[in-house]
Amino acid sequence: MTETENYSATAESSSVDPHDWGRAMALALTRLAEQIAPGGSEDIHALLVGRDLHLKIGDEPGGVTITVSTEPIPDPAT
Numbered sequence: 001m002t003e004t005e006n007y008s009a010t011a012e013s014s015s016v017d018p019h020d021w022g023r024a025m026a027l028a029l030t031r032l033a034e035q036i037a038p039g040g041s042e043d044i045h046a047l048l049v050g051r052d053l054h055l056k057i058g059d060e061p062g063g064v065t066i067t068v069s070t071e072p073i074p075d076p077a078t
Contacts, residue, residue, distance in 0.1 A: 007035045008069035015063055028068045036070075 009031035013024035029048060037044040051070050058065040 006069060006071050007032055008067060009035065010065050010067040012060065012065050013063045021064065021066060024064075024066045025068075028066050032068050032070065 009028045011024040011027035011031065013021045015021070029045070032053075033044040033048055036047045041047070048070075051073070054069045056067040056069075058067065
């Protein structure tokens with residue numbers, strides 16, 4: 001399978017304290033894995049292992065948005 005698109009997922013935290021961002025981070029990672037996973041995949045989170053992920057923290061009133069993204073895995077044949 002050759003991936004051709006970038007993937008990105010966002011979740012919100014109602015706190016500006018980084019110690020409180022765990023759930024939002026986990027939700028954003030799960031949403032990202034769901035985008036990458038082929039239909040019917042069981043262990044979708046394993047698809048994130050070994051990938052370079054990009055993290056962006058956005059300032060929102062009363063909290064932050066956490067966005068994680070990744071680029072396609074290059075096709076070794078090209």
